[in-house]
Amino acid sequence: MLEPITTRPPDGPAMLSIRDLDVHFPLANGQLVRAVEQLSLTLRAGETVGLVGESGSGKTTVGKTALRLVKPTAGHIEIGGMDVIDVSARDLRKLRQKAQIIFQDPHSSLNPRMTIRRAVSEGLILNTDLRGRTLRDRVSETLTSLGLPAQFHDRYPHELSGGQKQRVCIARALVLDPDLLVLDEPTSALDVSVQAQILGILKDLRDTRPSLTQLFISHNLAVIRFLCERVAVMYLGRIVEEGPVEQVFDAPAHPYTRALLSAVPVPEAVKRPDRMRLSGDIPSPTNVPKGCAFHTRCPIAEKGLCDTTPPPALTPGPGRMALCHFAGRTTEQT
Amino acid sequence: MTDASLEPGPVAIREPMRFRETRRAIRTYSRSFSSMLGLVIVIVFLFIAAFGPWLAPYPQDAYGAIDFGAKLLPPSAEHWFGTDQVGSDILSRVLIGARTTLQIGVTVTGIAILIGVPLGLIAGMTSGWISEGIMRVTDIFLSIPGLILAIAIVGALGPGIINAMIALSLVWWPGYVRLVQAKTLSQRNETYVDAARALGAGPLRVVFVHVLPNCLSPIIVKASMDMGMAILGAASLGFLGLGAQPPYPEWGAMISTGRAYLPDWWWATFFPGLAIYLTVLGFNLMGDGLRDVFDPRQR
Numbered sequence: 140m141l142e143p144i145t146t147r148p149p150d151g152p153a154m155l156s157i158r159d160l161d162v163h164f165p166l167a168n169g170q171l172v173r174a175v176e177q178l179s180l181t182l183r184a185g186e187t188v189g190l191v192g193e194s195g196s197g198k199t200t201v202g203k204t205a206l207r208l209v210k211p212t213a214g215h216i217e218i219g220g221m222d223v224i225d226v227s228a229r230d231l232r233k234l235r236q237k238a239q240i241i242f243q244d245p246h247s248s249l250n251p252r253m254t255i256r257r258a259v260s261e262g263l264i265l266n267t268d269l270r271g272r273t274l275r276d277r278v279s280e281t282l283t284s285l286g287l288p289a290q291f292h293d294r295y296p297h298e299l300s301g302g303q304k305q306r307v308c309i310a311r312a313l314v315l316d317p318d319l320l321v322l323d324e325p326t327s328a329l330d331v332s333v334q335a336q337i338l339g340i341l342k343d344l345r346d347t348r349p350s351l352t353q354l355f356i357s358h359n360l361a362v363i364r365f366l367c368e369r370v371a372v373m374y375l376g377r378i379v380e381e382g383p384v385e386q387v388f389d390a391p392a393h394p395y396t397r398a399l400l401s402a403v404p405v406p407e408a409v410k411r412p413d414r415m416r417l418s419g420d421i422p423s424p425t426n427v428p429k430g431c432a433f434h435t436r437c438p439i440a441e442k443g444l445c446d447t448t449p450p451p452a453l454t455p456g457p458g459r460m461a462l463c464h465f466a467g468r469t470t471e472q473t
Numbered sequence: 474m475t476d477a478s479l480e481p482g483p484v485a486i487r488e489p490m491r492f493r494e495t496r497r498a499i500r501t502y503s504r505s506f507s508s509m510l511g512l513v514i515v516i517v518f519l520f521i522a523a524f525g526p527w528l529a530p531y532p533q534d535a536y537g538a539i540d541f542g543a544k545l546l547p548p549s550a551e552h553w554f555g556t557d558q559v560g561s562d563i564l565s566r567v568l569i570g571a572r573t574t575l576q577i578g579v580t581v582t583g584i585a586i587l588i589g590v591p592l593g594l595i596a597g598m599t600s601g602w603i604s605e606g607i608m609r610v611t612d613i614f615l616s617i618p619g620l621i622l623a624i625a626i627v628g629a630l631g632p633g634i635i636n637a638m639i640a641l642s643l644v645w646w647p648g649y650v651r652l653v654q655a656k657t658l659s660q661r662n663e664t665y666v667d668a669a670r671a672l673g674a675g676p677l678r679v680v681f682v683h684v685l686p687n688c689l690s691p692i693i694v695k696a697s698m699d700m701g702m703a704i705l706g707a708a709s710l711g712f713l714g715l716g717a718q719p720p721y722p723e724w725g726a727m728i729s730t731g732r733a734y735l736p737d738w739w740w741a742t743f744f745p746g747l748a749i750y751l752t753v754l755g756f757n758l759m760g761d762g763l764r765d766v767f768d769p770r771q772r
Contacts, residue, residue, distance in 0.1 A: 208667055228675070235673030248664035252686045261682075262672040295494065311668070 153217070154319050154352035155182040155205060155238075160214035162200050162376075170425040174200040176376040178214075184318070187345065187353040189363035189384065191399065192373030195421050198356045199243070201373070202321045205354065206238050207231060219318055236266040239312035243324040245304035249296040255282070255307045256292045262315045281314040282307070285340060302333035309340060321354045326362065341366060360403050364388055369458075372396045375432040376424060382459030392453075392461035394437050431464070439465060498766045508762025514755025521568055522575040529565035537561075537720035545738045555740035557731060561720070563740060567748050570722040574704050574752065577638055581703035582696050584642035589649025590692065594680055596650060597657025607650065614647040620709060627715040634723065637716035641706050645699065652695055656688040690767030694760050701756030708749050724749050 162175040174197045182188050190198050203209045205216060207223045216223050218238050223231065239262075242248040249258055259278045263269050269277060282292055285306045296304055305325060312320060325341070326334040344351065345366065355367055363370050364384055371381040372395065380393040391397045394415075401415040417436045422428055428435050434445035444464055453466035502508050526532050540560035548555045554563035596607040614622070619641075626640035627633075660666065661684060669683050710716035711725025712732075719730050724745040731741030 203667070206671055208670055232673040232675070235671060240668070240671045242664045242668060244664060248668045250665045250669070250683050250687070261669065261674070265673040265678075308668070311672070315672075 151184045151186075152220070153181050154184040154186070154219055155180075155354065156215075156217045157181070157201070157205060158215040160201070160204065160216065161212040162197070162204050162209060163212045166425065172424050173427055174376055174424055175204065175211075176427070178373075178376065178378055180371055180378060180381070182319070182352050182354060184352055185350050186369065187355060187367045189367035189370040190354060190356045190373060191358060191360060191363055191370060193358060193399075193421055195424065196373040197376040197424070198358075198373055199323050200376075202240065202323045202354060202356050205321060206240050207234070208240070232265070236262075236315050237317055238319040238321070239315060239317040240321040240323060241305075241308050241312050241325045244328045245301055245308050246296075246328070248308055249304055251296055254293050254295055255287070255299070258296075258307060259311045259314050262311060266315060278310075278314060281310045285310050285313075286336075300333075301329050302336055305329060305333075305337055306340065309337075313344075317351070319352045319354070321356070323356045324358070327357070327359065338362065338365065360388070360400065372399065375422065375427055377432060377462060378460075379433065379463070380459075380461045382456065382461075386456055386459060390456075392455035392459065392466045393433075393463045394439050394465075395433050396461075398438075431462075433463075501766045502762050505762055505765060507758045508765065511755050511758025511760075511762055514751055515759050518571060518752050518755060519575070522571040525568040525571050529562075529568045531562040531565045532569065534561035534565045535569040535720075535722040545734065545741070548740055554744040555738075557727070557741045558734060558738075559720070563727075563744050566722040566727060567724070567744055570724050570727065570745070571748070571752075573634070573717065573721070573723050574707070574748075577634075577641075577707040578700040578704045578756075580638045581641040581645055581707070582699045584638075585645035585649055585699065585703075586692065586696060588642070589646035590653050592646070593650040593653025594657055594685065594688075597654040598661060598676070598680060598684070604654075608654065611647040611650040611654075614644065615651065617644075619644040620706060623706065623710060624713065624715060627710060632715045632718065634717040634721065637707055637710045640710070641703055645703065648695065648699075649692070652691055653688055656691060657684055660684045660687050690763075694764045694767060697763055698757055698760035701753035701760075704756070705749065705753050 157180045160178040164172040192198050204211050326337050370384045370387050371378045374395050380396045398415045398417045430446045431450045434440040450462050450464045455466045543556050543560035546556040552562050592607050596604045622644045623640040627636050630636040708725030711723045712729040717723030717726045727745040728742045734741050
């Protein structure tokens with residue numbers, strides 16, 4: 140088994156900086172989906188940060204908005220020091236070369252009418268002056284390095300397996316040599332054995348390109364622990380807890396993080412006494428609860444406090460943040 | 474295409490995968506008897522349209538030559554399809570009329586595509602009042618029966634083959650707007666469009682490189698079927714006296730004049746009618762076959 144990544148201190152300049160981000164989508168019936176609310180997150184250069192949360196918590200929206208594929212309602216986003224909210228279309232294209240994304244479903248993220256060579260070439264044609272022989276060589280080299288030998292390069296996506304398609308998507312992003320890579324649940328649409336292959340590739344990526352900054356979106360906590368240095372936990376469009384992976388996973392400060400961690404299935408027949416269950420579903424982002432967004436499902440919520448007052452961002456440890464009235468107390472308990 | 478894929482030439486070596494796709498398509502198409510029948514009919518029709526004036530035994534009869542001594546002769550070795558009321562050879566007129574028919578089909582379908590596909594792309598890619606406006610106008614056109622509207626337009630412009638084509642083109646495009654708009658809407662939410670935007674593709678590149686090629690299959694299928702329907706529409710206008718005017722060799726107009734001589738001199742209407750029937754059938758069968766090839770559910 141591969142070794143977990145050793146934690147590096149979060150120094151260096153910010154590669155991705157998100158401040159006070161709001162993303163709202165109006166519905167046809169006049170309601171407003173508050174997909175992301177007041178979210179701030181900073182990724183230092185070379186850092187890999189995990190973004191976890193259950194379905195509907197807004198993880199994917201954050202990833203897409205960071206690359207300006209979705210227009211934010213309010214807030215600031217900078218990539219490598221460059222503002223990506225108020226930029227012209229031309230400047231935005233320059234950004235494309237620096238920041239790339241890998242999507243969840245490899246089956247729909249490749250154009251069915253393009254050979255994979257063309258798919259991987261497209262970014263280079265759009266962003267660089269490489270043409271002809273050099274372009275071809277660069278594309279072939281990238282595809283081959285990801286385990287797709289030459290006989291695959293002229294195939295169409297429907298002739299490849301899911302894992303092969305995801306490798307094409309990784310090649311398409313990496314061939315531009317980006318500084319920032321957003322990985323939007325890159326393994327969850329694949330079956331387990333293929334997941335391991337792709338995770339191996341991503342792990343190698345950490346070793347071969349240490350300067351690459353990665354935002355790894357996933358609901359799989361084991362994968363986050365395996366690949367990331369820091370983790371941010373999302374609930375209803377907000378980051379409720381953030382910090383170094385080991386600290387957050389070993390001593391979660393937010394009750395939602397504790398619930399998430401205890402929901403991870405373990406291959407043991409013994410029933411865990413500390414299993415913490417959440418009742419009900421995640422509330423609709425069209426109707427976010429008042430006060431603390433989590434109070435409707437929180438086992439430690441206090442009436443008169445949590446359902447009226449939004450929680451402050453407390454600091455349960457160095458480099459950590461938790462959005463809970465009791466963040467100090469819960470760390471002492473666990 | 475067929476020859477190229479059978480010969481292992483240098484092209485086939487450079488892009489073997491593309492030809493594998495082509496071979497697969499040809500195999501799927503040729504598996505069906507009716508598709509092949511449609512293809513054969515269409516090829517015969519195209520051949521006649523190209524060489525009609527040289528195939529016709531009495532080419533001058535197509536352009537109003539009159540020989541009352543030979544009028545309304547039944548089919549015989551000399552006149553295979555018989556002769557009409559002015560003694561013109563019907564076989565010659567049918568053969569030469571094929572070119573007119575092809576012109577009508579290609580023109581009407583072509584203009585409908587040129588108007589309908591761009592409007593459909595615009596309506597599908599944009600939102601707001603532009604898209605709404607295009608779609609509501611399309612709905613208005615679609616809610617009026619096409620042939621009735623075409624009759625009204627020809628009535629306003631005056632009868633004639635050119636006006637008939639213009640009228641048919643003007644009522645034919647809304648179908649393409651609907652088709653392309655629906656297809657575009659589904660394509661633009663595909664992840665690969667997001668991926669292309671993330672790579673730096675501008676809106677025009679997204680439309681022409683990513684969205685339009687994925688809309689082509691249903692357009693081709695609809696176009697091949699519309700060839701038949703447009704021919705039928707033009708023949709209907711011709712039959713009503715609004716299209717080609719006698720003695721111009723157009724099948725619909727030939728039926729119209731021959732109608733007065735039914736049922737005793739049946740060949741004057743039967744053979745042009747048979748020509749229309751076979752041509753429309755051929756294009757429809759071919760369209761069905763192409764749909765089988767392009768249908769992604771087959772993959």
